[in-house]
Amino acid sequence: MSNGLINWFRYASPQSFYPLAGKMIPWFWALAALFTGVGLWISFFVAPTDAVQGEGYRIIFIHVPASWMSMFIYCVMAGWAAIGLALNTRLSGMMATALAPTGALMAFLSLWTGALWGKPMWGTWWVWDARLTSELILFFLYIGFIALQAAIDDPRRADKAGAILALVGVVNIPIIYFSVKWWNTLHQGASVSLNKSPSMAQTMLWGMLVMALAFWMYAIAIALMRARAIMLEREAHTEWVRSLPEVTGGSAR
Amino acid sequence: MNWGSAGEFLAMGGYGLYVWGSFGVCALALAMEPILVRKRRSDILRSLRRERMAEEMETQ
Numbered sequence: 001m002s003n004g005l006i007n008w009f010r011y012a013s014p015q016s017f018y019p020l021a022g023k024m025i026p027w028f029w030a031l032a033a034l035f036t037g038v039g040l041w042i043s044f045f046v047a048p049t050d051a052v053q054g055e056g057y058r059i060i061f062i063h064v065p066a067s068w069m070s071m072f073i074y075c076v077m078a079g080w081a082a083i084g085l086a087l088n089t090r091l092s093g094m095m096a097t098a099l100a101p102t103g104a105l106m107a108f109l110s111l112w113t114g115a116l117w118g119k120p121m122w123g124t125w126w127v128w129d130a131r132l133t134s135e136l137i138l139f140f141l142y143i144g145f146i147a148l149q150a151a152i153d154d155p156r157r158a159d160k161a162g163a164i165l166a167l168v169g170v171v172n173i174p175i176i177y178f179s180v181k182w183w184n185t186l187h188q189g190a191s192v193s194l195n196k197s198p199s200m201a202q203t204m205l206w207g208m209l210v211m212a213l214a215f216w217m218y219a220i221a222i223a224l225m226r227a228r229a230i231m232l233e234r235e236a237h238t239e240w241v242r243s244l245p246e247v248t249g250g251s252a253r
Numbered sequence: 254m255n256w257g258s259a260g261e262f263l264a265m266g267g268y269g270l271y272v273w274g275s276f277g278v279c280a281l282a283l284a285m286e287p288i289l290v291r292k293r294r295s296d297i298l299r300s301l302r303r304e305r306m307a308e309e310m311e312t313q
Contacts, residue, residue, distance in 0.1 A: 045255065048255065049255060054268060055255075055265040055266035055268050056265070056266070056267075056272065058265070058272050059272055059275045059276075066279070102286065105282055108282075109279050109282060112275070113275040116271045116275045117271065119271060120268055222286055222287060225287065225290045225291075228294065229297055232294070232297045232298065232301065233297050236300075236301060241301065246298055247301045247302055248305070249302065
């Protein structure tokens with residue numbers, strides 16, 4: 001028990017997390033590629049044509065994973081932010097900062113694919129309804145977080161300000177999730193829910209879940225890569241960074 | 254198999270613009286992000302190496 005705790009704290013320092021992340025990144029890329037390949041194959045060649053929406057429904061295979069990731073990444077970011085405020089660890093701020101651009105990208109992709117799906121099915125690119133508007137607010141929260149951190153020169157203070165913004169913004173996540181229940185909306189209900197069987201064909205569901213795994217692996221890989229770059233930037237003048245092989249002129253990686 | 258030919262696959266039953274507009278932008282975005290992060294990494298590494306070289310020259 002106490003050993004477990006010590007190990008966790010050991011990896012909470014950038015110095016020991018940096019090489020660990022470096023070892024993990026290729027594995028997450030490999031898994032991302034594998035799941036993307038299988039997911040796209042199911043999306044286009046296994047999943048049948050939809051009875052109502054024809055081939056247009058295939059947008060679901062990226063729209064739902066991107067939307068899930070946009071919400072999930074925000075929760076993880078807010079979690080790191082909370083740890084950073086509570087324990088004042090260096091790594092937590094770096095992780096939150098590393099996640100924000102990827103989360104913003106996922107929110108953008110969710111809105112973009114949603115618009116391209118809405119046009120042929122609803123007849124409009126955009127409506128100001130609860131689901132769409134709250135997802136747009138999520139996108140703005142990410143942008144606000146990035147802009148706020150960029151506006152503050154001292155990284156530790158930037159972390160704190162960003163953390164408060166991230167934590168306040170968490171209230172938006174259940175609003176997005178439950179918006180289709182709480183308000184009348186054009187957007188359909190949840191495709192997958194914990195307490196009832198999914199309202200779609202098995203192969204469609206599998207395609208969506210495999211694509212979600214692919215997005216998941218991608219997000220972990222890219223966030224770890226960005227976190228490593230941030231560690232080098234912020235800790236540029238520490239001994240451990242200066243003695244890294246990639247700095248002393250050893251390997252280029 | 255859902256498609257008789259490559260043309261049918263591209264047409265997506267008339268939804269080609271929407272389906273490929275979604276998957277295309279998604280693919281582009283997820284390809285660009287790693288390139289940008291790689292560049293960020295090589296930028297900071299270059300400046301770290303340059304600093305180190307400058308220090309070595311000073312001490313010589």
